[in-house]
Amino acid sequence: MDQFVKDNRSPINNNDLLLEDETLLLIVDVQQKLINNIKNNKLLIFNIKKLIDTCNLLNVRIAITEQNPLKLGKTIEPIAENNEYPKFEKMEFSCSKKKNFINYVNEYNFKNIIVCGIESHICILQTSIDLLQQGLNILIPRDAIGSRNEIDNDTAFLRLILSGAVASTTESLICELCKTSNRKEFREVSKILKNSFSN
Template sequence: MRIEKENSLLLVVDIQEKLFPHIKNNKELSQKTVTLLEGVKSLDIPMMAARQYPRGLGDTIEVVRPYFTTGYWDKTTFSCCGSEHLLAQLHGTGRKNIIIAGIEAHICVLQTVIDLKHHGFVPVVVTDAIGSRTERDYEISLRRMEFEGAVLTTVESILFELCRQAGTDAFKTISKLVK
């Protein structure tokens, strides 16, 4: 299955201020997430972001915030699909491939993946742009997501797959981002 930009959307899950400092390898995760966001932006792929109970977990981290000036989907369910408005918005885009970045891999990301699959989407999990507080939770969540039918990828791999060819402005941007 080829993942094409015309049929894809990026969903950023719960990368929030009060939880993010406790995520294993959070500096690398932050860098990879920004690389993913910049690459997706250069490809004109729509982006959405969810926040889990922002009153308790805070706003989206500062480096991610500028990419979502039109707002966020706030939720109290762990799965993003628990928000009827967010789910309706996803269906309304007509896009089938939902590229996922965020935290925590074993809770909100995992439950979102399971529910996206149930609702007929193809969850594409960017493994170096998701994280958990512990390595074990992260590793087990990847196994479970793959078992549930998610496509696993990396930031560099998905960006070049979406780009499809060299010589374009997006290719030049992505090439600089991944160096």
């Protein structure tokens, strides 16, 4: 497996708060033929969209993966409405097997990767464990990952945390990226936070 290039930054500590320029929002496989069978899929999409809106506001980079898009379709429109996000097509369940993804992570020296999307027990799990093994700090928003079956989702989340990923939520990560109500973007961040889900 290709190795990530180590840079001169300080060692990663999962107790450190997120810095915008060191963080990537990775949206995994939220595709047309997968999303309909995911439990609580509307809430999942809603929370991922909140993360996207915050990251766009705070200049945090965003990337998308697609599993076998010829068969499973492209990323759904609410997620992929900005065509400038880099996309990484894959057949492997873990996107860290893709050299172009590794090169992308190395290019921007990401230390922290917020991993959201589907399915928790397959592509989220395998991608996150691979990235943890490469020394990256992986954050999992519990309310922005999903699977078809609740037991798969819950078991995957438990394994991820036991493997060293950091448990979080959408709102917590938004506030962690924002850090202060004094910054000029906070008014818009506050609107994102106050936006409530309605089924």
